[in-house]
Amino acid sequence: MATAHAEMRAIDRACKKEHSWRLPEAELYVTLEPCPMCMGAILNARIKRVYFGAYEQKGRSLTEELANANLLNHKVEVIGGVLEEECSRVLSSFFMEMRAREKAEKEKKKAKAAAKAARSDAGGGKK
Numbered sequence: 001m002a003t004a005h006a007e008m009r010a011i012d013r014a015c016k017k018e019h020s021w022r023l024p025e026a027e028l029y030v031t032l033e034p035c036p037m038c039m040g041a042i043l044n045a046r047i048k049r050v051y052f053g054a055y056e057q058k059g060r061s062l063t064e065e066l067a068n069a070n071l072l073n074h075k076v077e078v079i080g081g082v083l084e085e086e087c088s089r090v091l092s093s094f095f096m097e098m099r100a101r102e103k104a105e106k107e108k109k110k111a112k113a114a115a116k117a118a119r120s121d122a123g124g125g126k127k
């Protein structure tokens with residue numbers, strides 16, 4: 001899911017809990033620097049402050065630009081690099097495990113397809 005980011009889910013839950021779309025007293029803690037979509041939601045929800053650990057390395061974030069753009073008459077304070085090394089390690093191992101899981105899943109599907117093909121080859125002679 002392209003929109004299933006932790007920040008979005010946390011904001012949704014907090015809004016439901018507070019029965020409000022505004023969270024002016026909220027502080028958000030995330031492992032990785034928020035993407036532009038999440039920064040938009042953070043601004044929309046009028047979140048007060050965001051703490052994040054690891055910086056987005058591929059230049060896909062516009063965190064500072066969006067935090068200070070004052071597009072909605074709201075600025076969010078952003079504090080980055082909190083426990084940066086620990087957060088980077090957590091993210092690295094998460095993505096390594098995810099890739100390993102995806103690879104195992106692919107190989108399982110491949111083996112299943114090969115077994116199915118072998119069965120249909122064996123059964124094909126009976127027709």
Ligand SMILES: [Zn+2]
Nearest residue numbers: 005034035038
């Ligand atoms: Zn995001």
